[in-house]
Amino acid sequence: MSLRASSMTDGRADRYAPGARVRTVHHDPPHHTRLPRYARGKRGTVIEPEGRAPLADVRAQGRTDCPVEQVYAVRFAARDLWGEGEHDVVLDLFESYLEDDQP
Amino acid sequence: MTGTTHSDALISRRVRRLETLLEDRGIVTGAAVDEAIDAFLTGASAAGGARVVARAWTDPAFRARLLADGISAVTELGLSAGGVQPQRLRVVENTADTHNVVVCTLCSCYPVRLLGPSPSWYKSEAYRSRVVREPRAVLAEFGLVLPEDVAVTVWDSTSETRYMVLPRRPEGTEDLDEPSLAALVTRNALIGTAAL
Amino acid sequence: MARMNDVGGMQGFGPVDTTDDTQPFHADWEARVFALNGALIAQKVYNLDEFRDAVETMPPAEYLAASYYERWFFAIRTLLERKGVVAAGELDD
Structure with missing residues (x-):
């Protein structure tokens, strides 16, 4: 499964490749964000980049200086989100929500 | 609500x-x-999504294109997945070992152009809060009990990608043509809260 | 600060009412609200992320008590006042 890499069109390299281990930031912003509370500070695996989009956190403030970022589909094990469960949850996350996960 | x-x-x-x-x-x-x-x-009904599924069941090359790039593939059928902002479409395929189900925990993102208006339950706090935490229990409330060895993936639509499930083709439908197959496809099957 | 919309994993909302309703609107005003919001975004009065943000700023008790399109109407009024398209209080009774 791979979406067409629209990310390749503007010459900027993606920070994460499919299979990269990442950790979501553990922030708690006072503004709009598309990183749900249940997925903050969690370890996951990048499925693939999905294409660049204006960062919703900034765009939601009606600002004109909105950065455009890669969005990644990231897979999380239920056990890593909730401490139990056998299923996976996939979220689409802006690059600035993600950090390298040191093994 | x-x-x-x-x-x-x-x-x-x-x-x-x-x-x-x-x-x-x-x-x-x-x-x-x-x-x-x-x-x-x-203009909006689940008929579009059902057509896409019927084509994918009968045309392996189309199915491969659909799974690789949903927007391009549905455009071949004269359909659009578009919304207010530019969107991508990811079609996720159910198999004998995997089951997919779609949600938007933060609001109510949904592939309206392919599936039509979303059902009230999709927008409810009960569905949005629980399906990421206990999908099997939620699916059971829809009457869908999955075998223990089927892996469940929940897709939380947190960005501008929209998701549609490609359900498994029911057995005994080998002789049906595309329109007859499309008629078997339900809205809930395209969201992942039903099997066919 | 988490907002009331951010319900993933939250307990207590009970079983899902799986009724397969086919009517997207339960009253004519809901359809008007839906279409007005689309028009305001298309006219670039505000964008979709600002709209989502405005829904989320609804006080939690009000958010939970409100129907889906009541939330939308709250967000539209919030944004139109913020953008100065309507004066504060102009839409009140």
């Missing part, structure tokens, strides 16, 4: 006043609002 409340008449009056104000200020016209409502009600 209820569909109507005791304050329906009050809200109705307020909405009318707002629309009048916006018309007076040249921002909208009543005719355009009427048109948008008509277009939404007539």
